[in-house]
Amino acid sequence: MKIIRTKAELQSAINHNDKIGFVPTMGALHAGHLSLVKLARENSDFVVASVFVNPTQFAPNEDFDSYPRDEKGDAAMLESAGADILFSPTAEVLYHDGFDSDIKAGSAAQGLEATFRPTHFDGVVNVVARLFDAVKPDIAVFGEKDYQQLQVLTEMVKTYNMPVEIIGAPILRDEHGLALSSRNAYLSADELKIARKLNVIVRKCAQDKNINSAKETILDAGFKKMDYIEERWGRILVAAWLGKTRLIDNISVN
Ligand code: PAF
Numbered sequence: 169m170k171i172i173r174t175k176a177e178l179q180s181a182i183n184h185n186d187k188i189g190f191v192p193t194m195g196a197l198h199a200g201h202l203s204l205v206k207l208a209r210e211n212s213d214f215v216v217a218s219v220f221v222n223p224t225q226f227a228p229n230e231d232f233d234s235y236p237r238d239e240k241g242d243a244a245m246l247e248s249a250g251a252d253i254l255f256s257p258t259a260e261v262l263y264h265d266g267f268d269s270d271i272k273a274g275s276a277a278q279g280l281e282a283t284f285r286p287t288h289f290d291g292v293v294n295v296v297a298r299l300f301d302a303v304k305p306d307i308a309v310f311g312e313k314d315y316q317q318l319q320v321l322t323e324m325v326k327t328y329n330m331p332v333e334i335i336g337a338p339i340l341r342d343e344h345g346l347a348l349s350s351r352n353a354y355l356s357a358d359e360l361k362i363a364r365k366l367n368v369i370v371r372k373c374a375q376d377k378n379i380n381s382a383k384e385t386i387l388d389a390g391f392k393k394m395d396y397i398e399e400r401w402g403r404i405l406v407a408a409w410l411g412k413t414r415l416i417d418n419i420s421v422n
Pocket of ligand 1 (some may be wrong): 192193194220222225292295314317376
């Protein structure tokens with residue numbers, strides 16, 4: 169697997185007759201990301217994975233500086249999952265013309281995450297459009313863990329007629345049902361125990377649709393604060409705080 173840092177190098181390393189699969193990530197990879205790479209492999213001939221901690225999707229009070237970074241570990245994992253290229257650009261490569269963008273998040277970016285992170289999805293579409301422009305993929309795989317992000321990006325490719333098929337990958341969970349996330353690394357042993365209750369509560373809520381009772385149970389379980397728990401797109405979506413860590417999850421109501 170090659171590690172590439174510029175767009176020109178990337179385009180010369182790609183065989184343009186191949187069907188190109190793309191997995192954008194922010195690194196700190198875990199088994200969930202590797203399942204995205206495997207899905208990309210199954211749906212394409214050549215897989216590019218990117219690692220880029222995107223400054224424009226973090227608000228000033230968020231964890232951009234402390235976000236876990238481990239390029240060596242990430243590269244080894246991507247290679248073992250069958251990626252052909254790791255594209256790891258600098259901010260200067262992706263944002264050579266500054267942070268502004270004509271590509272904006274659409275209606276899927278209303279409410280939920282956007283209520284608490286109002287600049288987040290504009291940052292996500294900004295960087296994903298730039299990454300698509302650099303990689304020129306035929307398909308791109310995103311995790312259902314960030315379910316609203318998946319909807320926002322699906323809407324983006326439609327609105328801006330981008331020639332990319334977006335594929336959603338199911339959430340990977342640990343043996344207690346906790347959705348895998350790079351931010352789980354922030355949890356203490358005690359917090360991890362509480363975090364593992366979230367999926368159980370949300371699963372019950374997906375069955376009984378009792379949002380108020382789920383809210384109470386999440387706070388009783390030891391979560392410090394609820395950002396939201398809501399039904400949309402046939403799923404119950406949740407974001408809640410455990411100490412300084414914000415966890416999200418979602419479960420299908422069907
Ligand atoms: O889901 C993520 O890790 C990021 O939001 C993404 C899509 C790589 C854009 O920075």
